[in-house]
Amino acid sequence: MRVTIRLFANFRIGRCKQESREYDSPVTVRDIVEELGIPAPEVGIIFINGRNADMDQALAEGDNLSLFPLVGGG
């Protein structure tokens, strides 16, 4: 299963902007966050294919996962 991961704001520091990863077994947002070495409480906004998602949501083939820290503006 191929998943595209997109990182934003300070999550990019020491990591990447975007990369594609292969998974053989089912994987959740939490698994990927852990794998990236991002402390879970720092994750503010999660999108899967542009829709708000939570940490326990499972990913499917071809999904785009976007991760942001808690940010705001306006």
Added chain:
Amino acid sequence: MADRIYRVNMSDLTVRVEDVREQWSGLGGRGLTSTIVAAEVEPTCHPLGPRNKLVFAPGLLSGTVTANSGRLSVGAKSPLTGTIKESNAGGTASQLLARLGLKALIIEGQPEKESLYSLHVTADGVAIAEEPDLAGKGNFAVVNVMLERYGEKTGVISIGPAGEMKMAIANISVKDPEGKVRSAGRGGLGAVMGAKGVKCITISVPREAAVPIAEPEKFKAAVKIFAKALLEHPVSGQGLPTYGTAVLINVINEAGGLPTRNFRSGQFEQHDAISGETMHDLIEERGGKIRHGCHAGCVIQCSQVFNDAGGKYKTSGFEYESIWAMGADCCVDNLDQIAEADSLMDDIGVDTIETSVTMGVAMEGGLLPFGDGAGIIRILDQDVRTGTPLGRLIGGGAAVVGKAYGVTRVPVVKNQAIPAYDPRAVKGIGITYCTSTMGADHTAGYAVATNILKVGGDVDPLKKEGQVELSRNLQIATAALDTAGLCIFVAFPALDIPEAFTAIVDMINARFGISLTADDVTELGKNILRTEHEFNLAAGFTNKDDRLPEFFSTELLPPHNVIWDFTGEEIDEFWNF
């Protein structure tokens, strides 16, 4: 010394110093400007005529050491929307007016002859002087002239050439601590100031002047709790200071709600070129400043200093809304061109949202190709600044240009341009656009926080459930915050940290020696909204004006392929409180 009101009559060039009416004593900022406009301005009057009034009011906490309390409210009947209007800005003026003990500065009437004036506000009153040499000058030049005349610490409120020409896109600028400007941007209030013949207002305050605090110890304790909450919350303490508001370019793009190509799509392919992350890296590379406050006492510091490729100052306060409007909405993917236009708009004195959305509509009409940043810069500098026929047309705003070019996709509510969140993909903010007493205004009830950013709860942006209630609660709370003179971004911690909200109430109580409860503050917010709504109804607006333009209900917005699907009855539920 008791608080006072200065009333300047531009018809006979006289000034009256008044005591504050008892029923106005608990009000400040938006609560006071809207109350005065509703009480004294005929709702059906022409906004540019002698019967409109322009009211400036510092917030209830302005001038104190409260963090982020330096917002200045400006109110009038709007020439853009025809509704009541309050627009607020940072800068130094609010704190200076508060330290003079001024509750409000009211400008009324209209000079008989076409002439430009300055108003110099001091502890003794207001001196009115003719200023023929300031005619046509941009805001940066006006600020420089006034600082040379009165000294670096002087507060300056001014209009650029757009305000003098009474353009509906004209804003009012307020000098910031570094001698640059911040703007009360929306609703064309610069045109009202121009119609009064007032080019600038300067404020000089004696060194020792301070705002009296009724209960200093209690006040100090609440101030501390409040500042701590601002610094602890991840949005106000880390995200905003590091990436500025432009961090939202990528967030809203990912969410599919970034209006692109005059509201045809919710994603901009070149989003990364204009993102907060890119801006942050460019600022570091070019030796600008990542953190910068729009007023003394700001601990959030969401502003920044953005230099050009040569390392020379270009602009500050480079906001998400401004970058989105000229960027994604006009498809300009060059941050330097956007910075150049931002600086020009500050100098000419026009609202960056209204002006750039107007350009997007004009592009749809064929004036320029989408993506033509150089063309926008040229039109701003050569046409809008000097008032050529094309400049005057753009100066009318998005609705006027849409009509002139026969465009059907015109993103406005009550003639005010819709800002940087597509209401089809962020439905809560759509309710705010519809129902705000100000025309389309995201700051009136920032449902994006709860829809997308997951601050203050979690309401699905693509569903209708809970949006009307969310927008209502946020609009009530925002009206109260705008009355306190607090920056809207204190809402992020105040929504999530209960002590922060309590501290706001405690600070107001200790400042004035009163004992408001949280419920009283909510009631204050409701009363402000009702006062503003009644003004609009008396001006001729009905519930049918609380609607989005038709295309939002008929055109699917990619990538989620969603439409605006609220019925009129559902929207009208908003006013059920």
